[in-house]
Amino acid sequence: MNAIELFELPFMQRALIAALLTGLAAPAVGTFLVQRRLALMGDGIGHVAVTGVALGLVTGASPLWTAVLVAIAGSILLEVIRERGQTNGDVALALLFYGGLAGGILISGIGNESAASLQRYLFGSLTTISVDDLLVTMVLAPAVIFLCLGLAPQLFAVAQDQEFARVAGLRVRFYNVLVAVLAAVSVTVAMRTVGLLLVSALMVVPVATSQQLTRSFRTTIAAAMVLGTLASVGGLVLAAVASTHDINATPGPTIVLLALAGYVIAWPVGVWTRHRARLRAPFPETVPTDHEPAGEHPHQHGPRCGHLAVPHDDHVDYVHDGHRHAEHGAHYDEH
């Protein structure tokens, strides 16, 4: 079978739609989590959702719905612990991490569920997604995207500065819980794509990649959504193409590694641009000190002389060998 025939298969088309929606929704929520410095929250919720999946498998209910419900309950609990406790949320996360994972494995063991059925949710199995699962994804993912973008000004303000947001009359607790619930929903939506144990990667890695290169929140969230989509659809296609060559690449890890590859490419570019911006930041205006001409200076500075030119007050300082030289008549001054 070649790649074209593979994409004509219904399960593959379902997988593509699910990957596209997940790739858009997960980084949209993830941006607000990263902004609050709660990058690992998606991971914590993912672990809690394991319990939900196990409950669904054991009781015969749809694992997707039980996972959504348990993940929402877990995320609200997390938010409450975070608000009441004096910790930064990391202890609350740790409690949920282990409780959720242990609960899920214990419950599925008691219910005599095979490890393989739980594993489909732990590591994703895009290609076994059912029509019902797809329909749920097609309702939940657009809802997440709509709320994240529609309420972006409010969510941004709350994540940026809670105290200011409260004095601005925003219902901070409502928005905190909303972000937690949106994260829970997108975790469960993404669990079929990348799996519960890797879900946080799709929420956080595209954001980390895009913020290497962006200066504003709007471009960060937009670029993260584009990168997330590229990673999830690209990873699925890569894995599918590999499978036609008899390489057993599972889509979930392929998607995550592709997203990480994007970060590895963007990182040095980001380091370089930030370094450059730092060097070129204007020198602060200061009260003029005594006039101090530079010594012997045969070189003529100019826009194309190759030395770093930094704005300083109403003129330009040329930086070389630890000196800042400013043109003054026929000579240069030390600034």
Added chain:
Amino acid sequence: MPMTPGSTPAVSIAGGAVEIGGRPVLRGIDLDVGEGDFLALMGANGSGKSTLVRALLGLRPVSAGEVRFFGTPLDDFGAWQRIGFVPQRATAASGVPASVWEVVAAGRLTRRRLLRPLTRADRAAIEEALEVVGLADRRRDAVSHLSGGQQQRVLIARALAGEPDLFFLDEPTAGVDLPNQQALAGALGALKARQATVVLVAHELGPLAPLVDRAVVMRDGRIVYDGPPLRDHEAHEPWFAEPHTHHHHAGPSHRDHAPRVASPLDPPNGGVR
């Protein structure tokens, strides 16, 4: 300054007390701030200035007494667009890059309706706020690339963007260099000219001193002076406060609400001057 009888104070607290973790921190606080006042709330570190402002704004519950805004009890008050708040923060940056314009635009949320785009009036107010603090040319820059003093001006512009009539500024001059303090004084002067009411928490007034028309000095959770402006050294006289040992706040009383991180891979404090 005694108020003219009959006028409603912009903000008032009567018999106010605040407890933190069961320990009384503020006791017996009575304060009326008349409309148009420019009040400096002064005192040593730990004297309760910031706690008082946070209690006035409802960020800390009062254990006794009542706070009123424009005559309305705090619990019933809903006109938050009339209040501007500049919190005490070391930085305006958060975990994700945000441009100066975006942070200032957040101040406009008090007047925006849900799910509606910015109106022309919103954009004009954001623009004006940027002009007042002198950062209009930096609007596209990431806030984390600005100096500490410039970030403080961004936070002031954010409060200005909501066009409030009552301002609370919590230590806007702490750790800010002189040119930035002067820019700040310019922005606050523009506010005063518009008859705004200003409550300024300050350790030292510096270039802001000429604007102040009433000083309140706190010591150990009580108000010990309320009257005409004092010069900096007077506010730190021994009969007001503990002997003044440190001018610049480096002590643990400064809570860092959002640690400054430019990027996970930048060296600490490397990015920002």
